[in-house]
Amino acid sequence: MSATIEELDDDSPVHPGEHHTHGPSDKQYFTIFWILVAITALEVSTYFWDVWFGEGSWPIAVALLLLLMVVKFWLIASFFMHLRFDSRLLTRIFYFGLATALAVYLVALTVMNIWTDNGNPWYNDPPPNVSPPTTAPPAGG
């Protein structure tokens, strides 16, 4: 009995060393590119929102920026990097690394009071002034 690689591993749509040919076409890549450009333009526009809509708009701008950043990240990873068309194992490896980084640094930043102290952790405050040690004059001088 013989088996092909696909039968052995459902996650792997391609033979090792072979290239999958069912990725997006050039035209589809251009479409994704223009979507990314449009998102970037929207991102840049948020920089000027406080002038256009007033100071009160910045929380919305920050939320929108984070959302757009995630969408751009996903579009590039899924289509340009072919995660949507490749083995799911690769998706798991990459997003595991990403999730680990997010978790580690969110905890680190939280421990350093970044959310409550505007990024000024207490241990990074300037050191106290220390006066130079006084030395006794030499005897018999």
Added chain:
Amino acid sequence: MADITLEPVEDVEFPDDIHATSTGISNAKLAMWTYLASDCLLFGGLISTYMLYRNRPGEVPGIAGSPVRASELFNIPFTSMTSFILLMSSLTMVLAVNSVIRGDVQRMRLWLVATAALGGLFLGGQVFEFTEFVNEGLGFTANVSASSFYALTGFHGVHVAVGVLMLLSAVGYSMRKELNAEAVETLGLYWHFVDIVWVVIFAIVYLIP
């Protein structure tokens, strides 16, 4: 307990000249994805450091130098243009991959050179930006805000520079020997990751006030 029968490995059919892997994914590609996953931690650390110190200019007399923050010197229209350039380089990279899949080596070389040129343009923009900042008195050691900014964007710049070198090496290699599609795709993965990191840096460092 049920008996488990394993099929002999010798019966698996592989294409010619292909080394079998237990995952069905080539080692090079798997290694690149693992490297990229680990690189998330590197850039996560640098971005976190910048977030922590972005509001720490050297405003305390005698403690640190310049009271200027890096974010006060940002030229958003200029950086938007360099971001667009890097985004465009991702497009040329995928067009190179599609070209090599079609067997169009000439066009693949063209798109790879275009990608490298756009990467070089991005680096030129970064050098210009750094020079402007230094001229404003914000050197690498001016204050912790500046140091964390230069460390983050500098590391990203080094990644871009390495990518440009790899792209040009791939073009040179393809002149002498056949470059298979997967090698170009693996190179593309690195290049797109550099773009993805910039997407995050651009939003978090440059645009969020």
